[in-house]
Amino acid sequence: MRNLFYLIFNFFLLTPCLLFVFTSVFTSVMTMTITTTARGEVDVLVPLTVPEGLQLIDKPNDNGQALMLLWKKNSSANSSAPENDKISYEIIIAENQNGPFFPVGKIIAPFKTKYDFPQLFGYAKENKEYYAFEIKGYTKPNEVKAGEVKEGEKPKTTDVLLSPNVTYYVKVKVLEEISTTPLKFNEKELNEVLSATTKGNWFATNKTNSVLILIFLTVVIMLYIYWAQRNPHGLFIRKIAGLDAMDDAIGRATEMGKMALFVHGLRSVSDVPTIAAMNILGRIARKIAEFDAELKVSHWDPIVQQVSQETVKEAYIEAGRPDAYKEENIFFAAGDQFSYAAAVEGVMVREKPAAIFHFGYFYAESLLLSETGAQTGAIQIAGTDAFTQIPFFITTCDYTLIGEELYAASAYLSREPKLLGGIKGQDVGKVAIIAVLILGTIFTTCGWERFSQLFWP
Amino acid sequence: MSAIDTDSNSNSNSDMNSNSHNKTNEWWIFAVFFSIIIIANAILLGSGSLKWGWSGVGIMMAAAFTIGLYSFLYQDNPLFKMAEHFYVGIATAYLIIVTWYSVILTDIIYALRDLWSQPFSSTIFWQMMAIILPTMIGLLVYTRLVPSISWLSRITFAVIIGFGSGLAIPNAINAYILEQLKPSMMPLWTSAGGIAWGALVIFFGVITTLVYFFFSLEHKGVIGKTAKIGIWFLMISFGASFGYTVMARFSLLIERINFLFRDWIPLING
Numbered sequence: 001m002r003n004l005f006y007l008i009f010n011f012f013l014l015t016p017c018l019l020f021v022f023t024s025v026f027t028s029v030m031t032m033t034i035t036t037t038a039r040g041e042v043d044v045l046v047p048l049t050v051p052e053g054l055q056l057i058d059k060p061n062d063n064g065q066a067l068m069l070l071w072k073k074n075s076s077a078n079s080s081a082p083e084n085d086k087i088s089y090e091i092i093i094a095e096n097q098n099g100p101f102f103p104v105g106k107i108i109a110p111f112k113t114k115y116d117f118p119q120l121f122g123y124a125k126e127n128k129e130y131y132a133f134e135i136k137g138y139t140k141p142n143e144v145k146a147g148e149v150k151e152g153e154k155p156k157t158t159d160v161l162l163s164p165n166v167t168y169y170v171k172v173k174v175l176e177e178i179s180t181t182p183l184k185f186n187e188k189e190l191n192e193v194l195s196a197t198t199k200g201n202w203f204a205t206n207k208t209n210s211v212l213i214l215i216f217l218t219v220v221i222m223l224y225i226y227w228a229q230r231n232p233h234g235l236f237i238r239k240i241a242g243l244d245a246m247d248d249a250i251g252r253a254t255e256m257g258k259m260a261l262f263v264h265g266l267r268s269v270s271d272v273p274t275i276a277a278m279n280i281l282g283r284i285a286r287k288i289a290e291f292d293a294e295l296k297v298s299h300w301d302p303i304v305q306q307v308s309q310e311t312v313k314e315a316y317i318e319a320g321r322p323d324a325y326k327e328e329n330i331f332f333a334a335g336d337q338f339s340y341a342a343a344v345e346g347v348m349v350r351e352k353p354a355a356i357f358h359f360g361y362f363y364a365e366s367l368l369l370s371e372t373g374a375q376t377g378a379i380q381i382a383g384t385d386a387f388t389q390i391p392f393f394i395t396t397c398d399y400t401l402i403g404e405e406l407y408a409a410s411a412y413l414s415r416e417p418k419l420l421g422g423i424k425g426q427d428v429g430k431v432a433i434i435a436v437l438i439l440g441t442i443f444t445t446c447g448w449e450r451f452s453q454l455f456w457p
Numbered sequence: 458m459s460a461i462d463t464d465s466n467s468n469s470n471s472d473m474n475s476n477s478h479n480k481t482n483e484w485w486i487f488a489v490f491f492s493i494i495i496i497a498n499a500i501l502l503g504s505g506s507l508k509w510g511w512s513g514v515g516i517m518m519a520a521a522f523t524i525g526l527y528s529f530l531y532q533d534n535p536l537f538k539m540a541e542h543f544y545v546g547i548a549t550a551y552l553i554i555v556t557w558y559s560v561i562l563t564d565i566i567y568a569l570r571d572l573w574s575q576p577f578s579s580t581i582f583w584q585m586m587a588i589i590l591p592t593m594i595g596l597l598v599y600t601r602l603v604p605s606i607s608w609l610s611r612i613t614f615a616v617i618i619g620f621g622s623g624l625a626i627p628n629a630i631n632a633y634i635l636e637q638l639k640p641s642m643m644p645l646w647t648s649a650g651g652i653a654w655g656a657l658v659i660f661f662g663v664i665t666t667l668v669y670f671f672f673s674l675e676h677k678g679v680i681g682k683t684a685k686i687g688i689w690f691l692m693i694s695f696g697a698s699f700g701y702t703v704m705a706r707f708s709l710l711i712e713r714i715n716f717l718f719r720d721w722i723p724l725i726n727g
Contacts, residue, residue: 237672238676303613336549387698391695391698392699392702403670430670437641438664444644445646
């Protein structure tokens, strides 16, 4: 049975990896092929200052509301280089080949290349040889009746966004600055009318690596959850110091006959740190109910408060003490960052809790809260993944859970298979990241970037 | 037993005495503080440093509340309590107003009114549904007021958490894995042939820190030593972050002092 499990595990672990590498290589090859074909289609011979190989294409990986104008870097040694800041291009667009044409905008040097849009065209070096300009919309003059516009008054215009599944026609006007004072341009409108149809894409190919990583992590986590359900004590999670102190803190509150205060961070209920904090709150509430101590929970968001009420109530019921649950103790403090800090500080100094728990995502109020808590003499345990606030908790709290320890905490405390599986799966993900990092750095150092590009966003 | 009762009686008597003493003290603090504020503002108005009007009243109130909140640096006191309760009340009132005008009116009532005024079609119907359904789900939160159907509020929480996680997970992979991997895989040699120290530090820093956050193995032996290097990297970065944030906090303090001694009492010139 165990061999079969390992076989399945290896299959699921390796298949996404191979699929990932295969798809990425395939995508890279396809991108290169398309680029070559596009280059082969260049047949427009134009005067010296005119862009070479103009192309209008539908913008890849979008919702069908943009086009891309591409042209080749001017290779002629005698020509005015397109990088020349004296040259600019004016783009006009229409929904019919014969017009009316409306202005899109002016393209001024320095121009962006296809390489500057890696989400659309990838990281192929050939992309540096093509300029690219994104067309999202145009300016259309408002319809006016005769006599409505006064003399000297500019006609009003409306910005129109491109629509999906519409064929647009684009013309390019080349402007060459011949004098600055007074500003004079040599204009040349190209005869060629470019056309392309906007199309929405169901699949954003630039996110292929994200999807494959998601599948890989999901499969690994699911397998570990399955494993944890079959053998909940077989999965090891290392000791997290702050969590062992949690029971001591609750015990201290019980012995002193004082309350424990749980302070939520400033994020909504759908944010991951808040969800992690909620799991920890459930565990703390259960212990508090078992010890017959008092728990107060402060909130910044009314919806988080509602979820907390449910969580704490459930914990009290699980502990067999539904009568001890007090809804008014799970309170809304304030809806603004610093007024929340002021209100919670007030609770701390007036009610002097024996234990204070700060869990979730905190901002500048972290030091105000934890410093006040420290002054009241409470034992404080904090956990946050807010990188800039961790130092403040480290300096003022007795124990601090750093970053991901916050997520591991709920699994460590509850030993629930789902959470344990999640932590184990993430560890496999970290090993994979370390492997990619080492290989990527070695290959990049050797001058081969193709491998690391597979993992670029 | 009787000794305990006597103790508790004497304790409650002393608590009552202390409470009434505290209340008298609180009134004195209020009286002295407001007298000083009124006299100071009268002098400032009289000398023309402050102008009478809404802006002048705003400055006077902001100054009083600022001092009230800073008084917490000494200890908890009635001035801080007053400022705290005003602050919480005003912030909540502001939140309600913002929600009413920018969410309920704009996104629900006006949006539905505009759709209602247009000729009915399947597109309009679905656009209306896109407003009505989320509103209905939101309103389910109020079922918590009726205990027998309060379970319905869980639907709202499930939808919010589900949507949030669904949106967050793909973005997290992009932001926390791919975006971080890109600048971490740099060449360790410079084009001139030397060692790229910056890239080397990042390379070792990222790997050792990742090892610290590895929960499946005990931090012993090689793993323990690597994790220890990782925690050093973390602490150095926390130190830098601490210093940077403290500097930012000082700028907030300077801004408040600037307000008190430039906008309110004109002691700072320029």
